[in-house]
Amino acid sequence: MSGGSRCTPMTLPQAIEEVDMRRFTYMIPKSLDEAISMHVAHGERAKYIAGGTDILIKIKERKAAPDYLISLKHILGPDRPLFSQETGELYIGAFVTHRRIETSKTVRTRYPILHDAVKNIGSVQIRNVATIGGNLVNAVPSADGAIPLIALDAEIRIHGPKGRRSMDLLHFFLGPGQCDLETGEILTEILIPPVLPRTGSAYLKFGRRQAMELPLLGVGVVLSLEEDFKTCCRARIALGVAAPTPMRAIQAEAFLNGKPVDEKTLEEAGKIAAEESRVRDSIRGVAWYRREMVGVLVKRMGRKALQRIHETHGRR
Amino acid sequence: MGRDVSFVLNGLETHIRIEDHWTLLHLLREELGLLGTKEGCGSGECGACTVLVDGMAVNACLYLAAEIDGRTVLTIEGMEAPDGTLHPLQRAFVKHGGIQCGFCSPGMILSAKALLDERPDADEEAIKAAIAGNICRCTGYVQIIESIRSVTRKAEEKVKVMAWQADEET
Numbered sequence: 406m407s408g409g410s411r412c413t414p415m416t417l418p419q420a421i422e423e424v425d426m427r428r429f430t431y432m433i434p435k436s437l438d439e440a441i442s443m444h445v446a447h448g449e450r451a452k453y454i455a456g457g458t459d460i461l462i463k464i465k466e467r468k469a470a471p472d473y474l475i476s477l478k479h480i481l482g483p484d485r486p487l488f489s490q491e492t493g494e495l496y497i498g499a500f501v502t503h504r505r506i507e508t509s510k511t512v513r514t515r516y517p518i519l520h521d522a523v524k525n526i527g528s529v530q531i532r533n534v535a536t537i538g539g540n541l542v543n544a545v546p547s548a549d550g551a552i553p554l555i556a557l558d559a560e561i562r563i564h565g566p567k568g569r570r571s572m573d574l575l576h577f578f579l580g581p582g583q584c585d586l587e588t589g590e591i592l593t594e595i596l597i598p599p600v601l602p603r604t605g606s607a608y609l610k611f612g613r614r615q616a617m618e619l620p621l622l623g624v625g626v627v628l629s630l631e632e633d634f635k636t637c638c639r640a641r642i643a644l645g646v647a648a649p650t651p652m653r654a655i656q657a658e659a660f661l662n663g664k665p666v667d668e669k670t671l672e673e674a675g676k677i678a679a680e681e682s683r684v685r686d687s688i689r690g691v692a693w694y695r696r697e698m699v700g701v702l703v704k705r706m707g708r709k710a711l712q713r714i715h716e717t718h719g720r721r
Numbered sequence: 722m723g724r725d726v727s728f729v730l731n732g733l734e735t736h737i738r739i740e741d742h743w744t745l746l747h748l749l750r751e752e753l754g755l756l757g758t759k760e761g762c763g764s765g766e767c768g769a770c771t772v773l774v775d776g777m778a779v780n781a782c783l784y785l786a787a788e789i790d791g792r793t794v795l796t797i798e799g800m801e802a803p804d805g806t807l808h809p810l811q812r813a814f815v816k817h818g819g820i821q822c823g824f825c826s827p828g829m830i831l832s833a834k835a836l837l838d839e840r841p842d843a844d845e846e847a848i849k850a851a852i853a854g855n856i857c858r859c860t861g862y863v864q865i866i867e868s869i870r871s872v873t874r875k876a877e878e879k880v881k882v883m884a885w886q887a888d889e890e891t
Contacts, residue, residue, distance in 0.1 A: 425763060431724070431741035431787045461744075461783050462764045474741075478788070504777070528854020529832065531765055533777040534784065617766060617854060 425465040432475045437564050437591060440475050444589040445566050447473045453591060454478075455500050456535040458527070459543050477538075477591065486512055493599030499538025499561075499592045503550070507532060516597070517713060518553040518606035518625050525610045526550065528617055538592045541577070544584040544650070547619045551578070551651045553608045556625040556643035557597045565590030578650035601629040601639060605714035607706045611698060612689065621690045622646050622698055626706035628666060630714060635665045642674070642703055647682035647695065654678035657703065671707040675700035726790040731799025739786045746770045746781035748789075749796060757797035757827050761856070768855035771828035772796045778835040780854075797827035800834070809872050810834060819868030821859035829855050833869045843873050 434440040444451050452471035454460050455478060463469040482498045485505045489496065495516065497506065503523045506512055513520045526532060526540070526549050540550035541561070551574065559574040566589045574595070577585050586592065606627040610620040623645025631638050640661040642654040657678035664670050684695035723738040730753070739748055746763075749755045749772070761769035763782045770781040773795040800808040810830050813819065820826045829852060836843050836851035843851070848869050857865060 426742050426744060426747070428740075428742045431785060433787075457785060458765055458780075458783050461785070465763065476788075524850075527765070528768065529835070529851055530768060530771055530778045530780045530854045533779050615853070 426461075427464050427467070427470055429464070429471055430473050432473055433479050434475060434477075435479055435481070437480055437593065440477060440480065440591065441564065441566055441589055443473070443475050448588070451475055455539045456502065458531050458535040459539060477536075485509055488515065495597040497537060497595040497597075499541070499594060500536050501538075503527070503532035503535055503537060503540070504529070506537060515600065516553070516557065516606065518556060518608045518627060518710075521608035522549045522553045522610065522623070522625070525615050537595065541574070541595075542584055542586060542592050544578050544580075544582055545619075546581055546649055546651070547623060547646045548651060549608075549610055549620065549623055549645065552623045552625045552643045552645040553606070554595060554597070555651055555653060556606065556608075556627045556641040557600070558641065560596045560598070561592055562594040562596070563590050564593050575651070575653060581649050600627075603632070603634065603714055603718065604629040604639075605710035605712070605717070607709035607713065609702055609706055611702060619689065620646055622684075622695055622702065624699065624702040624706050626703060626710050628661070628707060628710040628714065630666065634714070634718070634720065635667075637661045637664055637666045637670075640674070642678055644678065644682055644699060646687075646689075647684050647699055649683070652682070654681045654699075654703070656681050661707075666707065666711055668704075668708075671704045672700075674707065675703035678703045724787055726787065728789045728791065729793040731795060741785075741787055743786040744782055745772065745774075745779075745784040745786050745789060745794070748786040749781060755796055755798050759824055759827060761824070765854075766856070767825075768828045768832065768852075769825055771831045771855060773831055773835055776835065776838060778832050778851075778854075795831065795834075797830060800830065808834075810837070810869070813868040813871045814865070817868040817871055818864040819861065821857075821861045825855055825857045825859075829857070829865055833872075837869075837873065841873060843869075845870065848873075 432443050434443055451473040454474045454476050477500050486495055486497045486509045488511045503526050507523045537550050540548055555575050560571055561574050561577060562571050579585055608625040611622040612618050612620045625643040627641040628637055629639040640658040642657050644652050657674040660677050661674050679696045679700040682696060682699045684692045686692050723740060725738050727736045746760055749758050758772055758781055759769040761767035765780040765783045771778050772781045775792050800811055810833055832852050832855050840847060848866050
């Protein structure tokens with residue numbers, strides 16, 4: 406076959422040394438227990454890596470300097486979201502890539518809020534390798550993956566040197582870049598509880614640009630209606646970049662509960678959510694504008710959630 | 722300390738000893754001399770280093786060489802047929818002015834290939850989403866999108882880019 410010479414290893418004259426990557430040892434465990442014991446053995450000198458799109462940049466920028474990178478990519482488990490017909494739960498392994506979530510038909514049809522969010526994270530190239538668990542443990546205030554999952558009441562499971570534990574995702578975030586993970590612990594699973602009947606949801610990443618950009622604001626709304634298709638029986642409003650960590654607008658949710666969902670109540674819910682938000686000035690936008698937009702976008706996403714309920718049930 | 726990896730690079734079985742901290746981009750450019758894959762930002766923002774791993778577009782600058790063991794990698798050098806005939810996508814970029822300075826072209830073409838392999842009939846929206854991670858500083862986006870669209874229209878022509886590979890199998 407011709408063209409073989411193209412692939413022969415060669416030394417370039419004056420090959421430019423890659424200046425930015427620091428030397429490390431890459432370890433490829435096949436099980437969680439193996440990964441955890443590797444971490445225990447190397448302590449602070451070790452870091453876990455899944456897709457690597459964040460940690461490799463941190464290493465290049467000298468913001469992290471691990472001597473050992475422990476890969477979580479080869480630990481066996483389902484590589485896509487799994488919906489259980491029996492329990493009505495959605496199970497997402499933490500090492501599932503954003504692209505697998507984006508292209509999942511189950512997610513697109515049953516959890517449109519999650520589809521809305523993941524399809525605009527990074528780029529195709531990033532989504533093909535970056536994992537949902539990685540998005541969560543980085544704990545940035547803007548984490549697009551976290552907001553819809555919080556609005557869906559997601560629970561997470563964590564494995565570590567001391568065993569397993571579960572918690573709700575909302576309380577996993579402690580501050581910018583900080584989450585409730587102890588040394589050696591791994592976020593392994595995300596579990597979304599059954600969604601009520603007559604539920605609609607929507608997420609908007611609001612910013613100047615959709616791709617390759619952090620949002621100015623992220624707004625996710627999940628609405629469930631009574632049998633009359635008017636009265637709200639459960640509302641979830643989750644906000645990104647509206648506080649140091651992802652947050653829920655609890656008072657706005659409570660306001661909607663038991664009320665008919667219409668332009669007036671959504672408007673009011675938006676105002677309450679804006680008051681609850683703890684927005685601040687940043688390079689991407691000023692606080693007063695963000696607060697205004699929380700109101701506008703909560704209303705807009707509420708409208709979209711409502712529209713989706715009617716679409717799924719063949720009404721209007 | 723090195724590590725041996727085996728992978729299929731542009732249709733050829735390749736075995737090589739690598740270092741754990743090498744990126745796929747480093748391996749391709751500095752060790753294998755395949756200079757078609759470009760380094761722009763080095764941090765996954767610009768897409769100039771886009772290559773296909775098992776058919777999926779990835780940023781080679783953020784992909785560890787250690788991770789390609791057992792996989793298939795396609796770079797721009799693997800797009801043309803062994804006799805030098807350009808792939809339909811490459812011809813389209815030439816014909817429609819999708820290339821200006823050329824720095825983004827390899828990445829653009831590979832992102833387009835990943836899209837068309839999955840959706841040969843991709844519409845303009847899908848094309849824009851597929852190349853959202855590829856930046857063109859000449860801002861020739863209109864021509865680039867037109868180049869890709871021109872290939873989608875000929876869906877019956879079997880856009881499967883590795884046509885020469887399919888020939889070998891038959």
